Amino acid sequence: MQKSDLTELEIETQDLKLRLGRPGSGTTVNPIIPQPIPIAAPSPHAPEQSKNKDTESPDYSIFKSPMVGTFYRKPSPEDAYFVQIGDIVKKGDVLCIIEAMKVMNEVQSDVSGEVMEILLEDGNSVEYGQPLFKIRKN
Secondary structure, three states, X not given: OXXXXXXXXXXXXXXXXXXXXXXXXXXXXXXXXXXXXXXOOOOOOHHHHHHHHHOOOOOEEEEEOOOOEEEEOOOOOOOOOOOOOOOEEOOOOEEEEEEEOOEEEEEEOOOOEEEEXXXXXXXXXXXXXXXXXXEEEO
16 A cells, blocks of 8 residues: 555455555544355255255265365366266276366265266266265175
8 A cells, every 4th residue: 555655445345345544544444344145045845855865775875075166077078977877886986076276186986886876967066075976885
């Protein structure tokens, strides 16, 4: 602020208001008060859907996301999918990529078996612990 001879600066966005003033300029600096950001309420049907997909049995395993990010089923748009329904995977095989903070993270299977169901579309956002694959155990 000194280099540009500014005495006061005020920035306001949708959920933030920031006001800065140089000492001795006669302006008062207001404390920043965070405004609450509205969060959409979950759908009343969401718990039932996740309950059905989230239950495990001795026959199959639900593979869950180890992180938050963007889910990709193939290494690049031109390449083939890592796995498809009916594929046999071994423990340690790459199932997908999750992009987090511009880093592509290969996600490996923690069980061996047959891919029964892919629970998320390519390019969708994924949350930590969200079910991604249903794998029939060998």
